[in-house]
Amino acid sequence: MEGQGDNTFLEVDRDEEVVQVEAHVSGDSADVSISCSDATGLGCDIARVIFNFGLTVYNGDFSTDGRWCFVMLHVRPCFGSPPCAKNWNLLKKHLLRFCSSEKTLKSSAGPIGHKKFILQIQFQDQIGTLHNIIHCLWEADLVVHKANISTSPDNKGMDMFYVSDNLDKLPKQSRINQIEEMLAKRIHSDLKVTCIAYPYSRLSKNASPRLLTGTKDCKDSRSSLPMMRTLSNRERNGSRRSSVSSQEGFDILPRFNVAEIFQSLKVNADNLVSPTQTVIHIECPDRKGLLYDLFRITKDIGLQISYSKISLDMKLCRADLFVHEAEHHQKLTDEMIEFVCAEIKHAITSSIPVKVQNRHDAGSSTAVLQTEVVALAPVDSGFRGRPRVLYDLTATLNQLGVSIFHAEMYAVELSGDGREQDKRYQEVHRFVIQDSNGKSIGSNGDLEVIENELYSRLIGSGAGPRESSKPQFANLLNLLDYGIL
CATH class of the missing domain: 3.30.70.260 (ACT domain)
Incomplete structure (x- = not known):
């Protein structure tokens, strides 16, 4: 080293x-x-x-x-x-x-399942407050599984976070007081924090299509997309991967064209190096969360890694993975290799689609135009959401001087063939945003800048805003170009 x-x-x-x-x-x-x-x-x-x-x-x-x-x-x-x-x-x-x-x-008596609680926070809202709250919750060792954030007309924030406590101290009043003190130091506002246990009956019945993410470690979980079963299903129905449910309206989200960014992406396999292992060679530009995505997808598809070597040189990541199929402890066949390479490429290039757009609020009689941000993130085999998404989204909007009027975070089930073992899930982040005057973002150029900046922060591989597309309102003039991290 x-x-x-x-x-x-x-x-x-x-x-x-x-x-x-x-x-x-x-x-x-x-x-x-x-x-x-x-x-x-x-x-x-x-x-x-x-x-x-x-x-x-x-x-x-x-x-x-x-x-x-x-x-x-x-x-x-x-x-x-x-x-x-x-x-x-x-x-x-x-x-x-x-x-x-x-x-x-x-x-050890086995993995611990943390209880879930509803943490309700009331405060005087201002730009950046939500990001500060997210940061405080992380520092307090709380995991957010679902969120519903709203702002009243008199600028009062009413945020509900569905959380679990890594310290297993909730709902003790001393723990609530500790969280409240941490929040007060950061947001400098009168606030009130209350905590109630999330009803177990709601967790077990899954009555709502908007689900809470889980707490289970990947090492204690089954593979969510096991290779043998997936290949068998693909032969049966010709489908490679479930698409997002159209009833949620996510089918309109485009996948980013990353062909130019990842033009040097190489994924290939070698069955001659080892008598018992298949070697997967990966070479691509580095980005945030790359190693996590590589190991997440190998767990999802049921690969066991015997040895791996990772190196980063001049922003180019190289990885060699010695793997075998975990269930039957066998080297990969040609069909398996094709499947594995495709899944790894997909994990590297398509982790977080994000879209910023103006749309009319269907629930309003006056059809008020609102600006909406939607980002999708994969859920791992332990049903946990992707790290840092909520943090990075709120950090970017804060730096751009954009206020968050309403926000939601939850998991949804992807459409599949209906069998429990074949269900797939995805984490959804929705924001309704406004400029400093409380109005929607009217310029297409401004929307493009915000979208580019969000994607750059999430993936660390955006091209950055073009000079001609800089927003007209002052807080967006000092933009950050995150580049490839």
């Missing part, structure tokens, strides 16, 4: 550590080493934590002997990452939740 000669050790007793985080003298990067019990999907859980902290992996090695997993990563914050990205002790704490030692493995 690069730079290992100039490290300041955060942990002294290395022999007993399952997770070690060694910060470099500058404090701007760190080496992460993990030695723990292995499970299919553990790589996705680890990559998820790294991504959730706003970190990029510059070099990485994952290996397993079938029972024990060994991981070495060199990480640095992405551009625009929150200050907590370099809180290395907090990073270690989060990684330890997924990584079991020999001792904890023997004493």
Whole structure:
């Protein structure tokens, strides 16, 4: 790993550590080493934590002997990452939740399912408040599974977050008070926080089509798109992948044309290197969440990774994955290779479609024009939403000086053949936005700028706004070009 000669050790007793985080003298990067019990999907859980902290992996090695997993990563914050990205002790704490030692493995009673609660926050709204709340909830170790954000005509915010508590302290009043104090320090407004348990009956019945995302780790979950069954289904009905339900109106969302951005994308397989493993070679420009998406899709389709090596050089990511089909422990056939390569390409290039558009509110007798932002994100095998989407969306809108009048976050079921094991889900983020005068965004050029900036922040690979399409209102003049992260 690069730079290992100039490290300041955060942990002294290395022999007993399952997770070690060694910060470099500058404090701007760190080496992460993990030695723990292995499970299919553990790589996705680890990559998820790294991504959730706003970190990029510059070099990485994952290996397993079938029972024990060994991981070495060199990480640095992405551009625009929150200050907590370099809180290395907090990073270690989060990684330890997924990584079991020999001792904890023997004493473990199985995965813990966190209860869900409705956290209601009332406050005086202003531009940027929602983003500050999202940041506070993350710092408080809460996971948002669904959200409904609204603003009254007198500018009062009434936000409802459906959350689980990683510390398992809700609904204790002391925990609610702690969250309220953290929020008050950041948003500088009179506020009130209340918390009630989310009815278990509603979780089990799934009465609403707008679902809560889950809490299960990938290592404790079944693959959501197992390769053998998917290939069998494709032969039966000719369908590769379910589309988003048209009743939600998402079929109008275009996939971004990323052919130019990812023109150097290469994904191929080699069955000659190893007698028991298929080697998948991947080469593409780096972007935010790339490692997470690679490990997420391998878990989704039922691949087990025996060894992987990741390197980042001049914004070009190279990855070699030694894999086999997890259920039958076999090398990949030609048909499997075609399927795997297609799924990996899809995961790299099509993670988050986003659209900004003006539309008439069908529920209004005066057909008021409103500006709507819709972003879609994949749900992993543990039914968890993609990290940082809500954070990045609100951060970008805040930086652009755009106010959020209404927002929702929830999961929806994708259309399929009706069988429970073949159901697919996606996370939806909807925003109704306004300019600083409380009006919709009227200019097509302004809509394009906002869309480009949102996509650039989410994926880290946008082309950035063109000079000719800069908005006319003042708060949008100082735009950020995020580039490829």
